[in-house]
Amino acid sequence: MTHYDLIVIGAGSGNTIVDDRFDDRRVAIVEKGPFGGTCLNRGCIPSKMFIYVADLAESARRGPALGLPTEVGRADWTAIRDRIFARIDDNAESGRDYREDADNVDVLVGEARFVGERRLVVDLADGGTAEITADQVVLASGSRPVVPPIDGLDDVPHETSDTIMRIPELPARLGVIGGGYVGCELAHVFAAYGSEVVQVESADRLLSTQDADIAAHFTRGAQQRYDVRLGTKVERVSRTAGGAVTLHLDDGSEAEVDVLLVAVGRRPNSDLLEVDKAGVETDDKGLVVVDQHQRTTAPGVWALGDASSHEPLKHVANQDARVVQANLLATYSGSSELVTSDHDVVPQAVFAHPQVAAVGLTEAEAREEHGDHDVVVARHDVADVAYGWALAGDLDDDPEAAGFVKLVALRSTGRLVGAHLVGPMASVLVQPLIQAMVHDLPVKGLARSQYWIHPSLAEVVENALIGLESALED
Numbered sequence: 193m194t195h196y197d198l199i200v201i202g203a204g205s206g207n208t209i210v211d212d213r214f215d216d217r218r219v220a221i222v223e224k225g226p227f228g229g230t231c232l233n234r235g236c237i238p239s240k241m242f243i244y245v246a247d248l249a250e251s252a253r254r255g256p257a258l259g260l261p262t263e264v265g266r267a268d269w270t271a272i273r274d275r276i277f278a279r280i281d282d283n284a285e286s287g288r289d290y291r292e293d294a295d296n297v298d299v300l301v302g303e304a305r306f307v308g309e310r311r312l313v314v315d316l317a318d319g320g321t322a323e324i325t326a327d328q329v330v331l332a333s334g335s336r337p338v339v340p341p342i343d344g345l346d347d348v349p350h351e352t353s354d355t356i357m358r359i360p361e362l363p364a365r366l367g368v369i370g371g372g373y374v375g376c377e378l379a380h381v382f383a384a385y386g387s388e389v390v391q392v393e394s395a396d397r398l399l400s401t402q403d404a405d406i407a408a409h410f411t412r413g414a415q416q417r418y419d420v421r422l423g424t425k426v427e428r429v430s431r432t433a434g435g436a437v438t439l440h441l442d443d444g445s446e447a448e449v450d451v452l453l454v455a456v457g458r459r460p461n462s463d464l465l466e467v468d469k470a471g472v473e474t475d476d477k478g479l480v481v482v483d484q485h486q487r488t489t490a491p492g493v494w495a496l497g498d499a500s501s502h503e504p505l506k507h508v509a510n511q512d513a514r515v516v517q518a519n520l521l522a523t524y525s526g527s528s529e530l531v532t533s534d535h536d537v538v539p540q541a542v543f544a545h546p547q548v549a550a551v552g553l554t555e556a557e558a559r560e561e562h563g564d565h566d567v568v569v570a571r572h573d574v575a576d577v578a579y580g581w582a583l584a585g586d587l588d589d590d591p592e593a594a595g596f597v598k599l600v601a602l603r604s605t606g607r608l609v610g611a612h613l614v615g616p617m618a619s620v621l622v623q624p625l626i627q628a629m630v631h632d633l634p635v636k637g638l639a640r641s642q643y644w645i646h647p648s649l650a651e652v653v654e655n656a657l658i659g660l661e662s663a664l665e666d
């Protein structure tokens with residue numbers, strides 16, 4: 193058995209904790225997969241690299257409507273995939289090499305599980321086990337895709353976000369179960385590349401947790417591009433002659449596909465780590481329970497990111513990791529002054545077509561929480577600013593050019609409580625609205641206290657704010 197000052201389980205966001213301020217500490221990093229975790233290897237980064245190419249294809253398809261005789265063929269999947277993973281795999285390998293070269297760090301390649309308080313057994317990838325203990329343990333063990341118990345699914349080949357980005361060839365027909373982040377981003381990719389896509393979502397809209405107007409607009413756009421089946425579930429799947437898979441839906445319809453992607457959510461890995469043996473409590477979703485300093489219920493055990501966060505997003509995991517890092521250093525220096533996590537204003541974006549971005553309450557949530565009398569809403573359309581004119585081909589049919597910004601504020605405080613965007617560059621345009629909420633800025637004066645570059649798309653945010661300000665004054 194080896195004792196460490198610090199054990200970090202998971203080399204995703206957890207890998208960022210150990211810097212030169214830990215040089216005099218003996219550290220073990222346990223990782224069962226490639227360094228960089230989900231975001232680098234099978235999440236944010238490769239998906240956005242695939243999405244960039246999909247966006248390019250969709251932009252080019254607008255050419256004829258704007259007078260440019262563009263034509264887009266079927267994407268060269270192998271070339272796209274290999275370009276992306278050459279960069280990513282190299283990055284993951286160099287990340288591991290860097291740690292292995294450090295004098296104070298042991299990299300244990302294998303799967304860890306708790307056998308007691310701050311005591312772990314690691315099933316090593318090259319055989320055998322290692323038993324390790326530490327004064328401090330960080331659970332940065334992330335989450336994994338959920339595969340629902342659909343009749344027949346075990347007997348047919350299917351992919352999750354872990355595997356789909358490395359498949360050997362572009363499928364002629366792709367089935368997607370789930371209309372959330374993963375389902376919508378990857379349906380966009382494959383539809384743009386030339387696959388026929390059928391997407392099945394049990395709710396009545398895609399991206400159903402977004403503001404209702406945004407979800408409705410996004411859903412209409414997706415329906416123009418591929419087959420979207422809403423309010424229905426896959427009841428059963430079966431293998432069809434020639435290796436295809438048939439989806440049997442509970443509305444009685446069927447769909448035949450060549451590749452099936454299951455994207456119905458993720459769950460934390462706490463169960464596989466047997467965290468209960470370490471005195472670490474989890475909630476009913478398997479999320480490790482943490483306090484505002486990222487401390488778990490077991491002394492000396494910390495958690496971060498998808499292991500413990502209700503918002504399983506990389507910018508949240510990064511923030512959590514900075515908090516854990518600061519608090520480990522404070523603990524080592526004998527200080528009881530711990531840094532606090534801030535999960536108040538957490539933005540999110542879906543990089544589909546069109547992009548969706550949001551921060552704060554939806555209109556329905558604001559009305560529920562604050563009452564109709566206090567809630568003020570303003571909306572401005574992309575088509576009504578100068579840059580929107582540049583985008584417009586056939587406005588009725590174009591979900592990007594017909595995008596909009598919707599803002600939600602409270603009469604009682606004069607503050608924004610929610611911002612929702614759908615359209616080009618939504619993930620970027622949302623940033624000044626995040627800033628306004630974080631810094632508790634009054635809506636009054638927000639638009640007019642700064643210049644907005646003309647004729648940039650940011651003018652859609654400026655105009656939505658002007659509309660909100662006058663609605664607040666009514």
Ligand SMILES: Cc1cc2nc3c(=O)[nH]c(=O)nc-3n(C[C@H](O)[C@H](O)[C@H](O)COP(=O)(O)OP(=O)(O)OC[C@H]3O[C@@H](n4cnc5c(N)ncnc54)[C@H](O)[C@@H]3O)c2cc1C
Nearest residue numbers: 202204205224229230231235236304334497498504505506
């Ligand atoms: C397809 C996809 C796209 C995404 N896109 C975005 C995006 O655009 N923006 C965004 O903000 N978020 C995005 N996310 C979410 C984001 O990837 C996660 O929130 C983030 O990676 C979580 O980081 P983490 O460090 O908590 O966990 P991870 O990055 O998952 O790291 C956990 C690590 O722990 C290891 N591990 C787990 N259990 C053990 C064990 N018992 N022993 C040893 N090692 C173990 C795992 O192998 C893994 O490497 C996306 C996710 C997916 C799936």
Ligand SMILES: NC(=O)c1ccc[n+]([C@@H]2O[C@H](COP(=O)([O-])OP(=O)(O)OC[C@H]3O[C@@H](n4cnc5c(N)ncnc54)[C@H](O)[C@@H]3O)[C@@H](O)[C@H]2O)c1
Nearest residue numbers: 370371372373374375392393394425455456457504541542
């Ligand atoms: N751009 C980003 O930030 C980004 C991108 C991808 C993933 N992520 C993260 O990964 C997490 C997981 O993404 P996800 O898309 O897997 O989950 P999700 O929770 O976003 O969406 C799952 C969807 O599947 C539907 N569903 C559930 N069971 C179903 C069934 N049996 N049949 C049909 N539909 C069903 C749900 O109604 C929901 O709409 C996200 O919550 C997010 O935190 C983020």
